[in-house]
Amino acid sequence: MSLVQWDWVARHGGEIGAQLGQHVLLTGLALGFGLLIAFPLALAAVRWPRFYGPSLGLTGILFTVPSLALFILLIPFTGLSIATSLIGLTIYTLLILFRNIVEGLRGVPADVSEAAKALGYSRGRRLVQVELPIALPVIMAGVRIAAVTTIGMVTVTALIGQGGLGQLFITGFTLHFTTPLLVGFVLSIALAVSVDLLLAGLLWWLTPWQRGRAT
Amino acid sequence: MITFEQVTKRYGDQTVAVDGLDLTIASGELTVLVGPSGCGKTTTLRMINRLEPASAGRIAIDDRAIDSLDAMTLRRGIGYVMQHSGLFPHRSVFDNIATVPRLLGWKKPAVQERVHRLIETVGLSPSLATRYPHQLSGGQQQRVGVARALAADPPILLMDEPFAAVDPIVRRRLQDELLDLQARLQKTIVFVTHDIDEAIRLGDRIAIFAVGGRLAQFDTPRNLLAAPADDFVADFLGRDRELKRLALLDVRQAPRMHAPPLVDNDRAVPEAKESTVHDWVVVHDNAGRLLGWRHRGASALQPFTDTVSPTTALDRVLAAALRSPIGVVPVVDDDGCLDGLIGPAELRKALA
Numbered sequence: 001m002s003l004v005q006w007d008w009v010a011r012h013g014g015e016i017g018a019q020l021g022q023h024v025l026l027t028g029l030a031l032g033f034g035l036l037i038a039f040p041l042a043l044a045a046v047r048w049p050r051f052y053g054p055s056l057g058l059t060g061i062l063f064t065v066p067s068l069a070l071f072i073l074l075i076p077f078t079g080l081s082i083a084t085s086l087i088g089l090t091i092y093t094l095l096i097l098f099r100n101i102v103e104g105l106r107g108v109p110a111d112v113s114e115a116a117k118a119l120g121y122s123r124g125r126r127l128v129q130v131e132l133p134i135a136l137p138v139i140m141a142g143v144r145i146a147a148v149t150t151i152g153m154v155t156v157t158a159l160i161g162q163g164g165l166g167q168l169f170i171t172g173f174t175l176h177f178t179t180p181l182l183v184g185f186v187l188s189i190a191l192a193v194s195v196d197l198l199l200a201g202l203l204w205w206l207t208p209w210q211r212g213r214a215t
Numbered sequence: 216m217i218t219f220e221q222v223t224k225r226y227g228d229q230t231v232a233v234d235g236l237d238l239t240i241a242s243g244e245l246t247v248l249v250g251p252s253g254c255g256k257t258t259t260l261r262m263i264n265r266l267e268p269a270s271a272g273r274i275a276i277d278d279r280a281i282d283s284l285d286a287m288t289l290r291r292g293i294g295y296v297m298q299h300s301g302l303f304p305h306r307s308v309f310d311n312i313a314t315v316p317r318l319l320g321w322k323k324p325a326v327q328e329r330v331h332r333l334i335e336t337v338g339l340s341p342s343l344a345t346r347y348p349h350q351l352s353g354g355q356q357q358r359v360g361v362a363r364a365l366a367a368d369p370p371i372l373l374m375d376e377p378f379a380a381v382d383p384i385v386r387r388r389l390q391d392e393l394l395d396l397q398a399r400l401q402k403t404i405v406f407v408t409h410d411i412d413e414a415i416r417l418g419d420r421i422a423i424f425a426v427g428g429r430l431a432q433f434d435t436p437r438n439l440l441a442a443p444a445d446d447f448v449a450d451f452l453g454r455d456r457e458l459k460r461l462a463l464l465d466v467r468q469a470p471r472m473h474a475p476p477l478v479d480n481d482r483a484v485p486e487a488k489e490s491t492v493h494d495w496v497v498v499h500d501n502a503g504r505l506l507g508w509r510h511r512g513a514s515a516l517q518p519f520t521d522t523v524s525p526t527t528a529l530d531r532v533l534a535a536a537l538r539s540p541i542g543v544v545p546v547v548d549d550d551g552c553l554d555g556l557i558g559p560a561e562l563r564k565a566l567a
Contacts, residue, residue: 109304111297111298111299111300111301112301112302112303112304114266114297114301115295115297115301115302115303116303117266117290118264118266118290118295118297118301118373119290119291119295119314119315119318119363120287120288120289120290120291120315120318121287121318122287125318130303130305133305134303134304134305207305209304209305209306209307209347209349
């Protein structure tokens, strides 16, 4: 008996595709919500440094909660829904995103911000046109880690019925059948690697000034 | 014209950076604020475009209080150049220079034309337009910084130790270029430095600040050097103050040696009639052109290694006189004619 039964893969192609799609969707949404929450937090922490410690502490504590425990804790409130897995996944992106956005913005050279101010930029425009572009490499580094972590974490949410490729693991375990296990394994790794490369490529495209420069 | 009336800047409750400053900066002049670190010169500069709010007093530009304008509007009308260029690392040279025109909403062709003109104005090669700041040398970065500050043609230019971070040779060139630029553009420039030599070289007027934010003296370089108001100023100007004064004067402002021992080579002069005060004579031809010098009574003519012109600065005249074997240096005018001799005694009179 071969390790992978290709006829099974062929028969379940549609299903596997849908699970891959859900995996991508969950990852994307979790990152999106993560950024939506982490961003204002980070801006606040940069502007009011006193805010940084508590924010870091809170996101840090959330990050340390075991994932399975967190999902189970959420079930009484949100049930076995996509909301449960999304809330959990989003929470795990917060620490990394928050920390990297703060570090990125803090890394903007003081004289550059000062110059922007002196030339007559408003606070908002300065942030969008000067500080964020310069912070982008550090922020993107955080997004990449968060993305890869989330892609791995999504498989865990299969246990509450929302797992994307994680469903393949459950199927494999239940049926004592290696094919779905391997397919799930290979696809989730391939997904993580391609998303990571994609984000790296996006950064390269967005930061022409960094090219050919030692970092 | 920028006026400070009783302007004070306090940090927290204790530290006084600027103390009751009264200062009028004339339009079209290059005014240098100079002093030791912690004297409030940079704070004074930064109060003009409200990077630092004044704690008390009034600052006005052409009699209009700067607080009456919105800070962003005010800043877009004032050029600002800082020590480490402060260029935007993520923008090309072109885009850096285009910053303020774009903030002001200029049309694309106008921006383009302006930027290309400025690249030329500050002496950069047009091929640098697409480079990023990290691909430029320190001197080039400062030039881009100046171009960016001049982009929207502001009447006022604030420069905060703009040349402090480049090496001395480049600094000297940038200073020359700034003087050249100023001669053409006639901006109101406020320039901060801790280097008194730079201040003397560049300033139409110099404001010397003492620690504690006190304005110690405000005058032209010549007047400062000639009459320092107190010991602090004298000390800050340095013990070689007289040499600095000489550098600001030229041969036209110095007397010539009285009764110089000159000899017209075409006329035979009996040795007895030669001056006995000096043991040398300077020889010229009958058209007044300098031929050289010789020992009294000797016939071997020796050439001068140095001559000076009417526009030579007096510090160079001093150097030439010290090098001269006879202790004085001949002045030769534009027509090549001998126009007297200058030595240390004449330089002293020029300073008197």
